[in-house]
Amino acid sequence: PATTRDRLRVAIQKSGRLAEPARDLLASCGLTWRESRDRLFCYGESLPVDLLLVRDDDIPGLIADGVCDLGIVGRNVLVENDLARQHDGGTSALKEWRQLGWGVCRLDIAINDDEQWTGPEQLAGQRIATSFPRTLSRWLSDKGVSAEVVTLSGSVEIAPRLGQADVVCDLVSTGGTLAANSLKPVETLLHSEAVIAGPVAALEDGREEIADLLLRRMDGALRLKE
């Protein structure tokens, strides 16, 4: 992160569940912006705060590498990325600067809805499909259970029907996707919500002041919504 910049750069999801609420939150802080033609970059007009529109899974890496200063992302993405860094021998680069109270979901284990659940030991030797292999592996080892983690980037809930896995470990919001796939949640690994992610260390240059201003306005906007 040896970059010198006098504007703050915030990474948000380009499309998906957090995309619109993230833009709404920034707009409620008085931020107006001009979109680039490719719609991947928004230049801040009212404040020196620019937006980068990316895949949510890329947000932690962009902040860790110093390409972006802050990000609006689900805790689930942050935790998974942090565990991957630790697995590779690194230390935590990011922390939650704010909890936003929306984008609430759980990372759950789900099994076929006609099966009985007796506890985590039931997963021994089973194949578990997930997009969060590190979070799942840590939970399994905490429980002392040895199972096969099958990593999929999406559509995890259909893996049992396709014969790719026996059970799944995926995000549950309304529960509609699980129900549509004849699955039921039985254990919760993580409670998630949207957060402001930022570096563990303080920002440099004038960016710290800009971030302070933005976060103060954000706190005000979040308080108004309560």
Ligand code: PRP
């Ligand atoms: C998320 C998540 C679940 C679903 C849960 O998927 O992975 O599949 O939403 O929401 P529900 O409980 O309200 O049904 P998303 O639609 O973001 O797509 P993805 O799995 O391809 O990321």
Ligand code: ZN
């Ligand atoms: Zn994603």
Ligand code: MG
């Ligand atoms: Mg999904």
